[in-house]
Amino acid sequence: MIIQNTHIEINLKNLEHNLNFIRSKISEKTKILCVVKAFGYGSEPIEIAKRLEDNKVDYLAVAYSNEGIELRKSGITTPILVLHPQTDDFDEIVKYQLEPNIYSFRILESFLKKSGNLKEYPFHLKFNTGLNRLGFSFSDVEDIYKKISCLQSVKIKYIFSHLGASEDFNEKDFTQNQIKLFEKISEKMSTIFQENFKKHLLNTSGVMNYSKFQYDMVRTGIGLYGYGNDDKYEKFFKPVLSLKSIISQIHEIKKGDSVGYNRGFIAAKDTRVGIIPIGHADGISRSFGNGRSSFIINGMKASIIGNVCMDMLMVDISKIQCAEGDEVIIIDSNSQNADQLAKQNSSISYEVLTSLSNRIKRIFIK
Numbered sequence: 001m002i003i004q005n006t007h008i009e010i011n012l013k014n015l016e017h018n019l020n021f022i023r024s025k026i027s028e029k030t031k032i033l034c035v036v037k038a039f040g041y042g043s044e045p046i047e048i049a050k051r052l053e054d055n056k057v058d059y060l061a062v063a064y065s066n067e068g069i070e071l072r073k074s075g076i077t078t079p080i081l082v083l084h085p086q087t088d089d090f091d092e093i094v095k096y097q098l099e100p101n102i103y104s105f106r107i108l109e110s111f112l113k114k115s116g117n118l119k120e121y122p123f124h125l126k127f128n129t130g131l132n133r134l135g136f137s138f139s140d141v142e143d144i145y146k147k148i149s150c151l152q153s154v155k156i157k158y159i160f161s162h163l164g165a166s167e168d169f170n171e172k173d174f175t176q177n178q179i180k181l182f183e184k185i186s187e188k189m190s191t192i193f194q195e196n197f198k199k200h201l202l203n204t205s206g207v208m209n210y211s212k213f214q215y216d217m218v219r220t221g222i223g224l225y226g227y228g229n230d231d232k233y234e235k236f237f238k239p240v241l242s243l244k245s246i247i248s249q250i251h252e253i254k255k256g257d258s259v260g261y262n263r264g265f266i267a268a269k270d271t272r273v274g275i276i277p278i279g280h281a282d283g284i285s286r287s288f289g290n291g292r293s294s295f296i297i298n299g300m301k302a303s304i305i306g307n308v309c310m311d312m313l314m315v316d317i318s319k320i321q322c323a324e325g326d327e328v329i330i331i332d333s334n335s336q337n338a339d340q341l342a343k344q345n346s347s348i349s350y351e352v353l354t355s356l357s358n359r360i361k362r363i364f365i366k
């Protein structure tokens with residue numbers, strides 16, 4: 001039976017498969033942190049987090065505090081790292097027992113203001129090693145020491161950094177320099193603090209390509225959802241998310257007729273047009289339109305014609321045997337995965353997955 005609406009299927013068995021595959025790439029002693037930011041990479045964070053918790057992962061991570069609060073409110077008790085806290089967040093971070101990433105002196109100040117009465121409140125200290133996104137520098141270590149060494153209220157639980165090109169073999173030197181700098185920073189930290197800190201560095205592609213530097217924990221996101229950023233790893237992962245729709249209506253139009261807003265498509269010959277109930281409000285950007293991307297109907301490619309509308313789009317089905325109500329596959333593991341759809345539009349799996357709006361119903365396959 002075909003579900004008569006646009007929907008997303010989340011296969012939690014595939015999530016477990018991917019988790020086990022990533023675990024097989026690291027030592028049993030290395031902890032695993034699972035990234036569920038951005039609505040669980042578009043999948044839906046709560047069910048994903050619960051299944052990960054059932055599988056005894058060591059940590060979860062989100063980008064913003066409100067994402068962590070959602071998880072706590074739904075009963076998740078696993079430690080949660082907040083990757084990008086802001087100065088106003090620390091009341092709630094403490095209230096909901098979230099562990100902040102402290103990445104600058106400004107953020108450290110606001111954290112310390114709110115943590116005065118606490119005892120050894122755990123946080124992760126981030127260093128910038130070349131991505132030039134968040135993080136302290138090598139030269140900040142002395143000042144960090146001055147600000148926190150005498151405090152009992154907070155405690156560095158991990159130091160960490162983030163690789164900028166772990167999937168790209170042309171950038172091996174860059175990555176190795178990041179790793180070297182991270183090691184130099186760790187040594188300086190232990191010399192100055194007289195303490196050996198636990199560390200984490202690798203994301204999914206880091207685990208695949210630089211597993212020697214797994215340290216005490218790895219952080220995996222995209223791999224959990226079934227993508228390895230490289231054709232050679234793709235076969236070991238199973239996409240968790242499928243996006244399916246249906247044909248709402250079919251028109252037979254004549255040569256010279258137009259389709260959609262601003263007459264984005266003008267038929268060069270008589271054309272059969274299928275209307276699909278998914279649009280840019282659902283995460284299929286306008287840039288997918290006008291022939292750039294296609295969906296799969298009864299095993300055949302139907303390319304998008306004209307401009308993508310907010311709530312629907314039109315595809316060319318002239319050569320496809322199909323009827324109103326038939327299934328349309330936009331993303332799945334067999335005919336077209338998120339990476340393949342992304343490539344049609346110069347994008348990446350991360351962007352395609354995280355763009356899928358909450359309006360689309362998620363169905364969980366347990």
Ligand SMILES: *Cc1c(COP(=O)(O)O)cnc(C)c1O
Pocket residue numbers: 035083162202203204205219220221222223
């Ligand atoms: C998003 C994110 C990750 C996850 O990366 P993947 O490539 O999805 O595995 C890891 N670490 C940090 C700091 C992140 O922001």
